[in-house]
Amino acid sequence: MEEEEVTDLTQTSTEESTEDSIDLKLERVTTENLKSVRILVTSIFPVSYSDKFYQECTENELTGVVIRHGEAIAIVAVKPESLECGPVLYIRSFGVHPRYRESGIGSFLMDFVAEKCKLLNLKHVMLHVQTSNKKAIGFYKKRGFNIENLVPKYYQRCDPPDAYIMRKEFL
Numbered sequence: 001m002e003e004e005e006v007t008d009l010t011q012t013s014t015e016e017s018t019e020d021s022i023d024l025k026l027e028r029v030t031t032e033n034l035k036s037v038r039i040l041v042t043s044i045f046p047v048s049y050s051d052k053f054y055q056e057c058t059e060n061e062l063t064g065v066v067i068r069h070g071e072a073i074a075i076v077a078v079k080p081e082s083l084e085c086g087p088v089l090y091i092r093s094f095g096v097h098p099r100y101r102e103s104g105i106g107s108f109l110m111d112f113v114a115e116k117c118k119l120l121n122l123k124h125v126m127l128h129v130q131t132s133n134k135k136a137i138g139f140y141k142k143r144g145f146n147i148e149n150l151v152p153k154y155y156q157r158c159d160p161p162d163a164y165i166m167r168k169e170f171l
C-alpha cells in the first residue's frame with residue numbers, strides 16, 4: 001500500500017452471513033460507487049488515501065473493485081512506474097474486507113495484477129507492505145513475491161513505520 005495519512009481502523013460487523021456464493025467480478029470505480037470504495041479503503045488500511053488517489057482510480061482501468069449488495073468489498077489498484085531498476089507495475093492498494101477474506105478474493109485480485117502486467121508488457125510487480133503485516137507478506141510470498149528491501153520509516157504515521165519492498169517477476 002502507498003504511504004499516505006494514517007487513520008483509525010474501523011470496526012467491522014460479522015453479523016452478515018458470507019455463506020452464499022459471491023459473483024467474482026471486478027468493476028471500475030465510478031462516481032456512483034466511490035463513496036462505498038472510500039468506506040472500504042478506510043476500514044481495511046491503516047493509512048488513508050488522498051483525494052488524488054480516488055480521482056486517479058476513476059480515471060483508468062488500473063483499479064478494480066468487487067461490489068456485493070451495492071457495497072465495495074475488495075479493491076486492487078496498480079500503476080506503471082519507472083524506477084532506477086527499470087519499469088515496474090506498482091501495487092498501490094490491495095485488500096479485501098475482513099468479512100470476505102480467505103475465500104479466494106485476494107487470489108482473484110492477483111489475477112487482475114497479472115493481467116495488467118501482460119497488457120502493459122511489464123515483467124516486474126512491486127509493492128510496499130508494513131513489516132508487521134505477516135498475513136499479507138505470507139500471502140504475497142506464496143504467490144511468488146520476494147522481500148527485496150527494508151525501508152525504515154516508510155510509513156510516517158504507522159506503528160511500526162517500516163515497510164518491506166516485495167517484488168515478483170511475471171514471465
Ligand SMILES: CC(C)(COP(=O)(O)OP(=O)(O)OC[C@H]1O[C@@H](n2cnc3c(N)ncnc32)[C@H](O)[C@@H]1OP(=O)(O)O)[C@@H](O)C(=O)NCCC(=O)NCCS
Binds near residue numbers: 097
Ligand atoms: C492479504 C489479503 C488481500 C488476502 O486476501 P484473501 O481474500 O484472504 O486471499 P485468498 O482468500 O485468496 O487467500 C488467503 C487464504 O485463504 C484460503 N482460501 C482461499 N480460498 C479459499 C476457499 N475457497 N475456502 C477456504 N479457504 C480459502 C487459502 O488458504 C489462502 O491461503 P494461502 O495464501 O496459503 O493460499 C487480505 O488478508 C487483506 O485484505 N489483508 C488486509 C489488507 C492488506 O494487508 N493488504 C496488503 C497491503 S500491502
